[in-house]
Amino acid sequence: MIIDGKKAVWKDYQKEIADDRYYYVRSCVRQNFFPGSETAFLKIMREELNKDVYEHPCHTSCSGIGYHSDIVPVETTMTVVARQFAIMTEAGYENLMPSCITSFGLYTEILDTWHHFPEVEEKIRKQLKKATGREFDKPKNLAHASDVIFKFRKEIGAKAKYKLINKNTGEPLKVVDHIGCHYAKMFPSKGIGGAEYPYVLSGMIEEWGGQVIDYPERRHCCGFGFRQYLVQANRGFSIACSKEKFESMKPFKPDMIITNCPGCPMFLDRWQYVINEMEGKRYGQNGEGIPVFTYEEVAGLVLGYDPWDLGLQMHQTDCEPVLDKIGIDYSPEDKYNLETVSAFSKSLV
């Protein structure tokens, strides 16, 4: 591998990311999958980085999950998205920052569609006005929340309590980065590093002390695919995709996986359990699984947040092996103890 070659590709895919004053739209599924992630993100943005992040209780799912499941027609989805824009506009914000990769991809796709077909935008404006009385401006800047963490990775690194380094060996942890398909595969120019060698998570890993693993099936989809998973009969295909990835990354002995999509960590985490149940196979070291994290969770760990505050007890593949390698201070007996939860965790409820 010639790292300078990769750096040259990364240079070709820079994107503009707003500095401050973000309108944050949550994912519809992440709060169930990995409930600490978005809370940790807001804490990092507001308390560690002193950024203005605005949220509105009336924003909804972008309906992308329905769109990608062939349930919601695209025009309906566009109108729902237009309503999110309207809420942003009414609050006086211009920088849209979605939590979800599919939302990010969908917003990008819709803005691009409107760019090429202004008559569609006009129609959606009329529909929104008729249905809700609302009007909107399009966002000036659209960046996924992981783009924003990438932008401030050095600031986070500077405050780090822990590094992604094995405390016993002093070696960097071997980290697999998995990028949600809708981040850059549809619009490579909208992703940091492009679609073939995305840099958004690699940049965080490097900055926080880890070593990125480039394994052959790195670009492979996790297999979620919405309707592929949602229909039980199709799940064999969905899990086979994740298995393909695990088989491919196993020889590199990864210590952990880091993701930036709602679905990927869910499936890379849960499918490890299912594969083990079905075939008795595990892909980590010492007969363990490979712990899977969201980038917010990793940022939180680096900053020294309590693992249980970050919701790591919700992972099906135990994350303790990585916590131990890094040397993170945590209380094993409090993993499921609701009595000891901090104010931070309570804010989740």
Next chain:
Amino acid sequence: MNKHVIVIGGGVAGLEVAGQLSNMGIEVSLIEKEPKTGGHLNKWYKLFPDRRNSSEVQSYLARIVHNNRIKLLTNTTIEKFKKGRGHFYVTTNNGEVLNADAVIVATGFDLFKSARKEEYGYGIYDNVITSADLEEKFQKGDIILKNGAVPETIGIIHCVGSRDEKVGNFYCSKLCCVTAVKQAIEIREFLPDSKVFCFYMDMRMGGAFYEELYREAQEKWGVSFIRGKVSEASETIDNKLTIKVEDTLAGRPLKMKLDMLVLMAGMEMSEGGVRVAGIGGLKTGENRFFAAVDNHTGSNRSNIEGIFYAGTCTAPMNITETISHARAAVVEVIDYLKDGK
């Protein structure tokens, strides 16, 4: 005929034009941006379809340069261009102003920059090389991997930068298929124990004796041809390459490990040509090559009277076609000069 013609570009086409004009007693100035004439040919080992040594054609062209009636300006580019009363005034980067009766543009082609097909990892993966890199290895007689080992399985990807909307090239570069076949045979000659696989979209064996060479590659050299566009390459833990392709004729996706991957880089309008087009106000086509006024009966004539094209600056061509096209350009120039404009 007491006339002066400027030829821009000292590759196959430019040298042929210069030599022929000079033989007819016309004063020629040949402008070449590199320190040496010969163009891409200098880097090539053997030529398809008969696999003669490229040095034979090189020495034919070199004899032209030694013709003392040609004023050779190497390390020279064009900065300014002016047409007035049937005369062309060309200012070079050295500040010299040349005055000519006609100009022949023979700026040739550039090889497609293979790193643009990011999914193949040229410049990133250790053992992904281009067709041009392989010719260099042939010349050295050293077909080895980055770690010094001898490759056992070699994959050749056709159409890299050709017939590919994603890089803005709709057209076929025409020579890469036969180059792949030639190189596959040469790899087998150098490395008799190797296995070679060509991944192609179509086998475009349109030239004389190309199809025969293809047949020889299959029959005599056991080269495997798999129809399908490779979608991506990755590096494995043991420093091999793994590729994904659909075997379209089996109707199934296929994956395999290879030691080395050779990318058949296509041909693009040269950067030098783009500059000359801009300076001279010359029209280019949708494929970005120079656009001749008539594809059938005037493929040497430009949109400006007195400026002519020769060779691959107008479209991908092999050497035979390039030399024919160059000679046709000479006829056009003579016609033009004779008419006394």
Next chain:
Amino acid sequence: MASNKNKFGFDISLGRQINYDANNRNIAEYLFDKEPSMRRCIECGGCSATCTTAGFTTFSLRELMILIKRGETDEVYMNLKKCMLCGKCTLVCPRGVNTRNIIVLAKKAFQKSDEYAI
């Protein structure tokens, strides 16, 4: 392996990729050796177009030859038996591949397992 259908309602799908490195191509090597004209095939499908059997069954000599070359031979032998050895495929082949002999040899190769084990 016992099915997981009862436990989870689904199994892990098997890949349908041709895993070239994992496959055994002994039959292909045998055919290339005994009938070198097979190397010349360019997959034009002339043989299958004219084939009497192909018109009425899923038999396609072009496809079978490619599967043999890739080492995907699980269902090839059963399919080869459909050929009626009429010889029209050999008549039309533009590359002079002795298709009829390939079928005869392939059947033989699948039958004997000593020299070229399947």
